[in-house]
Amino acid sequence: MDKKRVLITGAAGFLGSHLCDRFMKEGFYVIGMDNLITGNLKNIEHLFADKNFEFHHHDVSNFVHVSGELDYILHFASPASPIDYLKIPIQTLKVGSLGTHNLLGLAKAKKARMLIASTSEVYGDPMVHPQTESYYGNVNPIGPRGVYDEAKRFQEAMTMAYHTYHGVETRIVRIFNTYGPRMRLNDGRVLPAFIGQALRGEDLTVFGDGSQTRSFCYVDDLIDGIYRLLFSDYAYPVNIGNPDEITIGEFAEEIIKLTGTDQKVIYEPLPKDDPMQRRPDITKAQEILGWEPKVNRAEGLKITYDYFKTLTEEELFTKEH
Ligand code: NAD
Ligand code: UDP
Numbered sequence: 001m002d003k004k005r006v007l008i009t010g011a012a013g014f015l016g017s018h019l020c021d022r023f024m025k026e027g028f029y030v031i032g033m034d035n036l037i038t039g040n041l042k043n044i045e046h047l048f049a050d051k052n053f054e055f056h057h058h059d060v061s062n063f064v065h066v067s068g069e070l071d072y073i074l075h076f077a078s079p080a081s082p083i084d085y086l087k088i089p090i091q092t093l094k095v096g097s098l099g100t101h102n103l104l105g106l107a108k109a110k111k112a113r114m115l116i117a118s119t120s121e122v123y124g125d126p127m128v129h130p131q132t133e134s135y136y137g138n139v140n141p142i143g144p145r146g147v148y149d150e151a152k153r154f155q156e157a158m159t160m161a162y163h164t165y166h167g168v169e170t171r172i173v174r175i176f177n178t179y180g181p182r183m184r185l186n187d188g189r190v191l192p193a194f195i196g197q198a199l200r201g202e203d204l205t206v207f208g209d210g211s212q213t214r215s216f217c218y219v220d221d222l223i224d225g226i227y228r229l230l231f232s233d234y235a236y237p238v239n240i241g242n243p244d245e246i247t248i249g250e251f252a253e254e255i256i257k258l259t260g261t262d263q264k265v266i267y268e269p270l271p272k273d274d275p276m277q278r279r280p281d282i283t284k285a286q287e288i289l290g291w292e293p294k295v296n297r298a299e300g301l302k303i304t305y306d307y308f309k310t311l312t313e314e315e316l317f318t319k320e321h
Helices: 014-025 082-087 089-110 146-166 190-200 219-230 248-259 283-289 297-309 313-317
Strands: 005-009 029-034 053-057 072-075 113-119 170-175 204-207 213-215 238-240 245-247 265-268
Touching: 005 014, 005 089, 014 029, 014 219, 072 089, 072 219, 082 089, 082 146, 089 113, 089 146, 113 146, 113 219, 146 170, 170 219, 190 204, 190 248, 190 297, 190 313, 204 248, 213 248, 219 238, 219 283, 238 283, 245 248, 248 265, 248 297
Parallel strands: 005 029, 005 072, 029 053, 072 113, 113 170, 170 238, 204 265
Antiparallel strands: 213 245
8 A cells, every 4th residue: 555656648659558567666656647649548458457556547647637646747748759740749848848847736735756758859859969968959849850859848847837836846858769569660760660661561761871870778778777766865967878879871781681581772861850970968967867778789780670579460560650
């Protein structure tokens, strides 16, 4: 009866479902909340029989009610891949702004500590490399990615305001590209895109000339960083990501090797405002949280590929998002 109670929004999504698993494993009572706009109950159905888990089908951009006490709130609800937030731009803006406001109000009422999922996208197409938390970013507010980037920047501002003016205990994690099992094959992000193409026997679509860079973090490492941040006493943003940077062209070659496909790379236009380089400076996470990633890309990609191989033909070939 004395278990700490945590509300996790976006619980049926990629990261939210892994967070549910971690908090269940650590002995918490977990309340998962999701409107399933990009998530899938399959990611958490293994938890349904557990008496320490409950699920609420709810859109957090509308008033959020949870009965009983709450110790922690982790706000992870938001479309997260470019395909998703371009398809549902208004919902993306709303969940980052109205959703965050509702949850901060709930945190204040329940005296809960709240952690928000921010993103490396707050740095936009960065002029500083690698990105430190002190960099203010280079975001085009009215470009296609603005709906996501600006929602996340507003989310940070609102969270700091509740911290400063209402004394709510808050934490802000700036997540860099993360991958692993339970990513949606058709979410358009580069890793599921490439692995899906390899599994279907299609050529791999590199956008632009492939010289843009990303730095990919395995999901278990990210979840551990978030867990440490929640229980730290640090209220300012912290980058969590793997600094091992690679060009998208090289990444395509790695996937070709990993999957053994005989397909080739084809080039398509670079989407507007696509950041040219991205790598986290993780000095803060190292110093404040004693955290750094442990899983290298070769190990992480193998586990992720093994997961995608378990998908059914139907899942593999559906173009639905
Ligand atoms: P995801 O799409 O797999 O999960 C998001 C979940 O939120 C889905 O289950 C979706 O149905 C739910 N959701 C969306 N809007 C909602 C609403 N209004 N009410 C209730 N539920 C809603 O994406 P993800 O990769 O798991 O991302 C989770 C969070 O982490 C997002 O906030 C995202 O911005 C952030 N993030 C992720 C990455 C990454 O690399 N995966 C990087 C930076 C930030
Ligand atoms: N990308 C690509 N081919 C694809 C999907 C994505 O070359 O089929 C590129 C995309 O243009 C970007 C990088 O891969 O430069 C990472 O894209 P993703 O959507 O995964 O994440 P984000 O751009 O948000 O970091």
